[in-house]
Amino acid sequence: MTEQNDEQDDPLVVVDGLRTYYGSERLLGGEPVKAVDGVSFEIARGETFGIVGESGCGKTTLGRSILRLEDADSGTVEFDGTDLLSLGRRDLKAWRRNAQMVYQNPTSSINERMTVGRIVREPLDIHDWGMPHDRRNRVSELLDRVGLQPEHYHRYPHQFSGGQRQRIGIARALALEPDFIVLDEPVSALDVSVQAKILNLLLDLQDEYDLTYLLIAHDLSVVRHICDRVGVMYLGKLMEVGPTEQLFRSPSNPYTRALLSAIPQPDPDAGADRITLRGTPPSPRNPPTGCVFSTRCPFKIRREEHESLTTEQWDSIEEFRDVLREREKLRTTPLQRVKARLGREPPVTPIEEVVSELFELSTYPESVQETVDQTATLVVEGEFTAARELLEETFSTVCEHERPDQHQVADGQASRCHRHLSEYEEPREFLSE
Amino acid sequence: MEYRPLRERVRERPRPFLLWLLGAFVLVGIELGRIASGLVEIGDATAAALETVSGGISDALAVGGATAVAVWLGIGVTLALVGLAIATWTRATLVLRVTESIPLRPQQSLDGLVFGLALGVGGWFALQVGAVDVLARLASSVRFPLGWLGELPTLTSRETIPNQGYQTPDGTWHGTFLGLSPALAWTLRVLVVHLYVAAWLIWLWTGYLWYRNYYRQADWTPRDDVIQRLRYHRWGQFGMVVVLLFLTMAAFAPSLGTTTAEQNIYAPFSHTIEYYDEELGEVTDILVGNANLNTRSQGYAAENVGPMSYDQYDRFHPFGTLTDGSDLFTFLVHGARVSLIIGLLSVGVSAILGTVFALVSAYYRGLADLVLVVTGDTIMGVPRLLLLILLTVILADTWLASLYDGGVLLALILAATGWPFLWRSFRGPTLQIAEEDWVDAARSYGQSPSGIMRLHMLPYLVGYLLIYSSLVLGGVILAVAGLSFLGLGITAPTPEWGRAVDLGREYVATNSWHISLIPGIMVTLVVMGFNAVGDALRDAVDPQSDAGVANASETESRGGGV
Numbered sequence: 001m002t003e004q005n006d007e008q009d010d011p012l013v014v015v016d017g018l019r020t021y022y023g024s025e026r027l028l029g030g031e032p033v034k035a036v037d038g039v040s041f042e043i044a045r046g047e048t049f050g051i052v053g054e055s056g057c058g059k060t061t062l063g064r065s066i067l068r069l070e071d072a073d074s075g076t077v078e079f080d081g082t083d084l085l086s087l088g089r090r091d092l093k094a095w096r097r098n099a100q101m102v103y104q105n106p107t108s109s110i111n112e113r114m115t116v117g118r119i120v121r122e123p124l125d126i127h128d129w130g131m132p133h134d135r136r137n138r139v140s141e142l143l144d145r146v147g148l149q150p151e152h153y154h155r156y157p158h159q160f161s162g163g164q165r166q167r168i169g170i171a172r173a174l175a176l177e178p179d180f181i182v183l184d185e186p187v188s189a190l191d192v193s194v195q196a197k198i199l200n201l202l203l204d205l206q207d208e209y210d211l212t213y214l215l216i217a218h219d220l221s222v223v224r225h226i227c228d229r230v231g232v233m234y235l236g237k238l239m240e241v242g243p244t245e246q247l248f249r250s251p252s253n254p255y256t257r258a259l260l261s262a263i264p265q266p267d268p269d270a271g272a273d274r275i276t277l278r279g280t281p282p283s284p285r286n287p288p289t290g291c292v293f294s295t296r297c298p299f300k301i302r303r304e305e306h307e308s309l310t311t312e313q314w315d316s317i318e319e320f321r322d323v324l325r326e327r328e329k330l331r332t333t334p335l336q337r338v339k340a341r342l343g344r345e346p347p348v349t350p351i352e353e354v355v356s357e358l359f360e361l362s363t364y365p366e367s368v369q370e371t372v373d374q375t376a377t378l379v380v381e382g383e384f385t386a387a388r389e390l391l392e393e394t395f396s397t398v399c400e401h402e403r404p405d406q407h408q409v410a411d412g413q414a415s416r417c418h419r420h421l422s423e424y425e426e427p428r429e430f431l432s433e
Numbered sequence: 434m435e436y437r438p439l440r441e442r443v444r445e446r447p448r449p450f451l452l453w454l455l456g457a458f459v460l461v462g463i464e465l466g467r468i469a470s471g472l473v474e475i476g477d478a479t480a481a482a483l484e485t486v487s488g489g490i491s492d493a494l495a496v497g498g499a500t501a502v503a504v505w506l507g508i509g510v511t512l513a514l515v516g517l518a519i520a521t522w523t524r525a526t527l528v529l530r531v532t533e534s535i536p537l538r539p540q541q542s543l544d545g546l547v548f549g550l551a552l553g554v555g556g557w558f559a560l561q562v563g564a565v566d567v568l569a570r571l572a573s574s575v576r577f578p579l580g581w582l583g584e585l586p587t588l589t590s591r592e593t594i595p596n597q598g599y600q601t602p603d604g605t606w607h608g609t610f611l612g613l614s615p616a617l618a619w620t621l622r623v624l625v626v627h628l629y630v631a632a633w634l635i636w637l638w639t640g641y642l643w644y645r646n647y648y649r650q651a652d653w654t655p656r657d658d659v660i661q662r663l664r665y666h667r668w669g670q671f672g673m674v675v676v677l678l679f680l681t682m683a684a685f686a687p688s689l690g691t692t693t694a695e696q697n698i699y700a701p702f703s704h705t706i707e708y709y710d711e712e713l714g715e716v717t718d719i720l721v722g723n724a725n726l727n728t729r730s731q732g733y734a735a736e737n738v739g740p741m742s743y744d745q746y747d748r749f750h751p752f753g754t755l756t757d758g759s760d761l762f763t764f765l766v767h768g769a770r771v772s773l774i775i776g777l778l779s780v781g782v783s784a785i786l787g788t789v790f791a792l793v794s795a796y797y798r799g800l801a802d803l804v805l806v807v808t809g810d811t812i813m814g815v816p817r818l819l820l821l822i823l824l825t826v827i828l829a830d831t832w833l834a835s836l837y838d839g840g841v842l843l844a845l846i847l848a849a850t851g852w853p854f855l856w857r858s859f860r861g862p863t864l865q866i867a868e869e870d871w872v873d874a875a876r877s878y879g880q881s882p883s884g885i886m887r888l889h890m891l892p893y894l895v896g897y898l899l900i901y902s903s904l905v906l907g908g909v910i911l912a913v914a915g916l917s918f919l920g921l922g923i924t925a926p927t928p929e930w931g932r933a934v935d936l937g938r939e940y941v942a943t944n945s946w947h948i949s950l951i952p953g954i955m956v957t958l959v960v961m962g963f964n965a966v967g968d969a970l971r972d973a974v975d976p977q978s979d980a981g982v983a984n985a986s987e988t989e990s991r992g993g994g995v
Contacts, residue, residue: 069877090540096879109870113892115651122888123878154651169874176878 011042012180012212013066018075020058020065031285035061037236038075040406043180048206048213050227050244052220052259054281058236059216063182066214067099068092079180097127100173104185106165110157116143116168117153123175142171147201163194167201174205183215187222199226220263224248229412232256235292236284242413253415254299254427278315279322290400291418295322299427301397301418305367316358320372321391323354328384351379368394442648449643456636463588463629467688470583473576480572482836489832508553516549517542521883589629589688594622596691599708599716599747607716608707615749616741619691626685630677662973669969675962682766683773690763691749696721697763698926708746719746725758732943740947753947756936765952768928772959774837775844775923776909782848784902787855788894792886794856795863809853817850821912824850825921838927843916847909858901859894866893896974903967907960914956930956 018039021032035058043049051059064070066077068084077084079098087095100123103109110119117139124135140150146167157165166186173181183202187195203226205211217223223230224244231241232255240253251257258275277296282288288295302314309317327348331337355376359369371394378387392400398418407420419427443450461468493504520526520541527547559565586593596618598608610618663669682689690697696704701722708724710717728744730737730753738744738754752761790809794802824846828834833842866872867890875885910930916922917931925932930952937948 067877069873093879096877101874101877103870103874105870109874111871111875111889111892113655114888122875122880126879126881126884156651156653156655158655159653172874172878 010045012045012047012080013043013214014076014078015042015066016040016076016078018062018065018077019073020061020070021073022061033285034058034236034287035284036065036072037284037287039233039236039238040075041231041238041241043212043214044228045179045212046206046210047228048215048226050215050217050223050230051233052217052223052230053233054259055218056281056284057233058284059233060184062233063101063184063214063216067101067182069101097176098178099180099182100176100178101182101184102166102169102173102186105189106162106169107189109169110165110172112157115154115156116148116160119157119168120171120175123172127176129176138175139171142174145174145205146171147197161194162190163198166190166194166198170198170201170205174209177209178211180212180214183213185217185219186215188217188219195222202226220248220260232259235281235287237292237416239293239417240413240415242410242415246410246413250410250428252409252413252420252427253417254297254419255293256415257427258298278319288400290398290402291404291416294399295325297399299417299419299430300399301424303395303397305365306395308365309368310362313362313364316361317368317372317395320354320358320375321388321395324375324379324384324388324391327379328388331384351376437650439648442650446647449647453636453640453643457640460629460633460636466583466585466587467590469579469585473579473583476572476576476579478837480569482841485832485836492832509549512549512553513546514549516547516552517545519548520544589622589626589685591622591688591693594618594625596622596749597706601709601716602711615691615743615747616751619749619751623689626688627681630681630685634677659973663969666969666972668965669972672962672965672967672969675958676966679769679959679962680773682769686766686770689766691751691760692763694763694767694928697759698767698928701725701759706746706748724748725754727758728754729756729758730754730940730945730948731756732940732945734944737944739944740951752951753945755933755948756940756945761933761948761951764928764933765930765955768930768933768952771840771923771927771929772910772913775840775847775913776906778841778844779847779851779909780902780906782845783852783855783905784898786848786852787859788891788898790852790856791859791863791894792890794860795867796882796886796890798867805856809856812850813853813857815850818915820850821846821916822919822921825916838924840923840927843913843922847912851905851909855901855905859897862897863890863894866890896970900967900971900974903963903970907963907967910963911956911960 018036019034020036021034023032037058039062041049051062053059061070065072066084068077068087072085075085079095082095084092084095114122117136120139120142121135124130124138129135130138139153143150143152148164148167148171152160157168160168170186186202187198190198199222202213206213213226215223215227227244229242230244230247232239232247232253234255239255240247240251247256248260251260258277261275275298277298279296282292282295291297294300298311300318302309306314330348355372359372363369364372371390375387375390378384378390402418404416404418404420406414406416409415409420417427418424419430490504490508494501525548526540526544591597594610596609596615598606598615600606600614606612606614609615610621613621687693702720704721705718706721706724707716707718709715724744724746728738728746728748728750730739738750738758740753741751742753743749744754748760750760750762752765755761755764790805794805825839825843828842828846829839831842833845836842869889872885872889875889880888913922913929914931914934917929918935920935923929923932933952934949934956937945937950937952940946941949
């Protein structure tokens, strides 16, 4: 598949500090959705690079931005030495021969009003590929190559199954002999029995035509099956990058650990150390300051005075902070504030109940208990912002203040986490404690 | 199975094709005279229209000032658009040959301008040299043989099966087909016309089936399902029959009428008829106009010729007579032509506008969409009837109003005020189509915006286009009738259904009820027919709305898009 050494020498795709924001062009302010927020990585020739992450983490937008199907806001994408983001219309059209995309949904990615032959032929027609006769032959050859019959030329997509439709989509992507193909969840809409066949077809094609793949997936087993290297995305950021096997065997970023621990284990005892994350990812419109994962991270760095707290106690504090953040958010718009003033708030659990539910089970150090009580009083008085700030003052650490840098953790493996700094415990060590 | 062009497939198996062609030739041959004279008529009308338009333009230029500027601007924009269309469709380019440094879009527009300019210069040059004369001579040399062919007898003409004649006291009929009574002769002719139309339909259907069996390479296409679904759509079939009858009426108006339009409507005092005068005891001549004075329908028994009756001059009136004594049926069949032409013209223009605008606003969104929304909503915000009346009155004295007795003007006004309704209906579905992955995929391999709109969005709009066009066509016929009823729009004497309703208004409750009622019922039926066809097409094209009767409201809302 790939040799590690030529990855350093001459990568095919170099992405550097890519940012794609949505909705920033709106007239009336509002924070843009930071779908891709400063992502950098390289893809070597002939390699399969995987991007994994939860849905909504921006991985599809990343793929589309690389192909210039979305307009990136800043950063650069270099393809074989050319800067894609500065290409003019005509150069862009010419460049499109080199890079294609295979879509997730085989029913909506091909135009059902065209025959299969015309679908596969269209890219050839657009780029004036050879003579009409050659194009027809090329289509027959492609159909044969992806496992369809040349006589399917005159059939309509209605007459095919999902797997066969995906083969049509692959044939179309291959038509112009591209070097690079973005596979956007190519098998996630297919039956499990068909998935393996399509993946193997993709691997065969890669060998035959020296293709470079960017595979976007949320299915970790698919990634492990065909990717050479993987990037893990969370909330528009690349949390960790590394060679697949290495990353799967020894993940260093807390988020990667949490993600990988979600893979079902065939051995029930082996799955005992599963990490369950609290809550849902924050809105990409308003990501946390500092590390984007800090609101959910079970490996978060604590202040020295809080080191002695048990995991359960720390979780209670974190949850209390979550509750306050939510409460404050309920009062951000003027309309919500007016409603609160009029006493017409949405019904919420009284803060005393929340406190007793979270903190009654165990005894906390006096300073912690005091802060919690003080916060509760502020909430009762309606001072949500002050309450949130008080908790922040008491409990926040570097995780919430500073963006973590990318740290080289092993050969070819890099991760964004403050714990890789020498003054803190590595996530691995923290877990074993 | 290799792909082979249709021509090759036909060459390999020519028999069904030749047989079908033979049949088509026979069918054309039977009516060659009518087709030829129809072509001549259309050609003459086009020539007259062109003359009026060019006259109007040169008049406006002669006036000078703002009008001339506007006209020049109009000519310029039209030429540029035509040039752009040529550049886009043929993919020809001049600019690229000169320089490579211009980006794609400006290059295309530039090419459009260049082609437009070339067209304009060429046209101006042709005008100067007198190429128009050459063209006119060429046209007349084509017209001559066509005119000669137009003289050929045809199966459905009134000469072949005449129905006008007189009865002598011994009860025999003279001048009619085989001595049949005028009523029977007329019925026979109507029957023959419809049989001829039916023969064509059957032959076309046979041709389609043969194509499917012998020549088509795909063993199934989505269209097959559409046809299959139409097979069981009774309401739609009723609509199709009504629409077909209406179309036949418009196409064969001259032979369906009991008398000619000239004689009945336009020049009754230039034609004479023969009848047997009982007082004199001999066959005498009378001017049609004079005869009409005695056959008027004025509301009381003594002066009324009702449906399915003869008048004292032995003329048969299937629908009775009008207030001026002329034949209502002849008036109506010729009126069908007027309604149809106005309907097709205005719906065609507004459908093209609506489709193009919907594609543009869905593909580009943003500013383009906003501008169109504001424009469309503004037009829709003005009461349409008021706008129609206003524009008809304002433009009544211009050269536009002289085309087709004001019909073209009316059609254009209806199109200009009607496109937002179509566009609104198309916009929702088009926005949805523009979101589909295949549009994105087309962008990813470099398809141009116009290519995406044409290949990947338009095919999904065609269904909506047919549906809403047929629905709107009914509305246009109704609007034209309504305007005529108000005394606006189509000028007398050109027959228009609405005017017939207007003429008979005072007599609705009298013996002459037929004058208003019959045209009224026909308008209703035709509009209903077009709506039924629209419904059927919607159900056939969009299988998800199959619910049909069971869940009508849901079907409605889906048809409304979004």
